[in-house]
Amino acid sequence: EVQLLESGGGLVQPGGSLRLSCAASGFTFSSYAVSWVRQAPGKGLESVSVISGSGTSTYYADSVKGRFTISRDNSKNTLYLQMNSLRAEDTALYFCAKGTVVECWGQGTLVTVSS
Amino acid sequence: QLVLTQSPSASASLGASVKLTCTLSSGHSNYAIAWHQQQPEKGPRYLMRLNSDGGHSKGDGIPDRFSGSSSGAERYLTISSLQSEDEADYYCQTWGTAIQVFGGGTRLTVL
Numbered sequence: 330e331v332q333l334l335e336s337g338g339g340l341v342q343p344g345g346s347l348r349l350s351c352a353a354s355g356f357t358f359s360s361y362a363v364s365w366v367r368q369a370p371g372k373g374l375e376s377v378s379v380i381s382g383s384g385t386s387t388y389y390a391d392s393v394k395g396r397f398t399i400s401r402d403n404s405k406n407t408l409y410l411q412m413n414s415l416r417a418e419d420t421a422l423y424f425c426a427k428g429t430v431v432e433c434w435g436q437g438t439l440v441t442v443s444s
Numbered sequence: 445q446l447v448l449t450q451s452p453s454a455s456a457s458l459g460a461s462v463k464l465t466c467t468l469s470s471g472h473s474n475y476a477i478a479w480h481q482q483q484p485e486k487g488p489r490y491l492m493r494l495n496s497d498g499g500h501s502k503g504d505g506i507p508d509r510f511s512g513s514s515s516g517a518e519r520y521l522t523i524s525s526l527q528s529e530d531e532a533d534y535y536c537q538t539w540g541t542a543i544q545v546f547g548g549g550t551r552l553t554v555l
Binding site: 374388429431434435436 | 480539542543544547549
């Protein structure tokens with residue numbers, strides 16, 4: 330069974346940093362692109378960042394470019410999102426997702442940016 | 445620019461059928477999409493991948509009541525024999541070179 334388990338969310342002050350992790354199981358992790366998708370309270374889904382299976386190609390939404398860094402450790406079947414210079418508008422539920430065609434979703438981890 | 449357009453809301457009666465629409469932006473009518481369902485207070489669930497020729501492959505455990513079809517730049521999700529648990533937000537999603545795009549979502553109300 331394919332599973333994605335996010336962790337690392339929490340309350341952080343504006344300007345602060347957080348690192349999200351997503352532990353994957355049930356599929357050959359290195360064969361798939363994986364992505365972070367977020368959902369602000371009461372809003373729709375927004376693609377944040379995508380990384381190729383090898384980790385050599387990445388994509389960032391304009392709203393996070395230069396502040397967020399996506400990475401993966403295929404030996405640990407784990408996806409990361411380093412988030413720096415956080416803003417109030419980054420407050421959202423962050424989902425880990427398998428594939429550029431999203432075939433499987435994690436349950437999400439909540440990031441709240443507030444003073 | 446790759447954009448997906450969805451109507452904000454739809455409604456249909458219990459036991460009836462409903463057809464939701466996702467429209468690809470000009471120049472992208474040959475793109476495949478994916479449909480996702482998000483029930484209230486839950487995370488999204490992958491429903492199916494839908495190709496431009498109408499061929500589709502559903503996720504594990506997705507009932508036969510859910511089907512997809514295509515016409516030009518339009519991608520459709522049809523839900524038949526509507527049940528109360530089908531009341532949810534439905535998102536279409538596509539991808540291009542180094543880009544992943546979501547539609548704004550359609551909130552389906554089951555009357």
